[in-house]
Amino acid sequence: MAKKIIVAIDGWSSCGKSTLAKQLAKELGYIYVDSGAMYRAIALYFLRNNIDLTSTKDITVALKNINLEFIFNAQNGSSEIFLNGENVEYLIRDMLIAEKVSNVAAIKEVREFAVAQQQKMGAKKGIVMDGRDIGTVVFPKAELKLFMTADSAIRVQRRFKELFEKNPNISIEEVKDNLELRDYIDSNREVSPLKQAKDAIVLDNSNLSEKQQFQLAVDWVKEKI
Numbered sequence: 189m190a191k192k193i194i195v196a197i198d199g200w201s202s203c204g205k206s207t208l209a210k211q212l213a214k215e216l217g218y219i220y221v222d223s224g225a226m227y228r229a230i231a232l233y234f235l236r237n238n239i240d241l242t243s244t245k246d247i248t249v250a251l252k253n254i255n256l257e258f259i260f261n262a263q264n265g266s267s268e269i270f271l272n273g274e275n276v277e278y279l280i281r282d283m284l285i286a287e288k289v290s291n292v293a294a295i296k297e298v299r300e301f302a303v304a305q306q307q308k309m310g311a312k313k314g315i316v317m318d319g320r321d322i323g324t325v326v327f328p329k330a331e332l333k334l335f336m337t338a339d340s341a342i343r344v345q346r347r348f349k350e351l352f353e354k355n356p357n358i359s360i361e362e363v364k365d366n367l368e369l370r371d372y373i374d375s376n377r378e379v380s381p382l383k384q385a386k387d388a389i390v391l392d393n394s395n396l397s398e399k400q401q402f403q404l405a406v407d408w409v410k411e412k413i
């Protein structure tokens with residue numbers, strides 16, 4: 189049997205990280221973990237409970253009351269995130285959360301909370317995880333690290349299409365501003381900012397089809413197992 193590895197996928201917002209990560213996990217029979225969903229669910233909890241992001245004490249207490257779980261949905265074939273027993277997979281994709289999540293994800297205590305859980309999930313390997321700090325902080329020894337990027341206009345279009353299906357009132361400017369701001373905060377924060385791991389393979393999918401990028405990634409995985 190082939191050895192099990194960890195595949196760490198990092199990169200800018202709306203680069204198609206989760207699409208590729210899901211496809212790879214399915215192909216390999218691995219667990220897929222969307223680490224961004226964890227930060228989004230925490231942001232949702234903070235929003236609902238009016239947590240003061242400047243108060244370490246309030247944040248620490250809030251985190252003690254948060255339980256995150258990924259549960260596989262056999263109907264759509266993907267795992268969904270549950271916040272204290274509630275399926276919030278759909279809710280966390282809202283623009284309201286997109287506007288708040290980068291500030292929440294920049295908080296040291298929040299990152300320690302999420303990273304500890306992510307490392308536990310990967311302890312037995314056989315996992316594909318996507319995010320911003322997976323290859324640098326969560327699994328610095330991951331056997332395969334990908335750093336995904338794409339032309340920013342293409343990324344805006346992709347995210348706009350996704351959000352427009354849910355909310356036809358959304359404007360492309362709104363999506364563009366949000367993506368730019370999130371990328372700025374994510375790559376400039378003090379604690380584990382988004383950056384390319386030294387040993388990561390860069391995957392620019394601006395001009396690649398989903399099928400082409402999947403094939404490339406499968407070939408890289410094969411070299412490792």
Ligand code: DC
Binds near residue numbers: 224293318
């Ligand atoms: O991948 P996403 O867009 O769902 O991520 C939501 C936010 O969470 C993103 O703005 C940055 C943050 N994030 C992070 O800081 N570290 C991760 N490993 C994953 C996401």
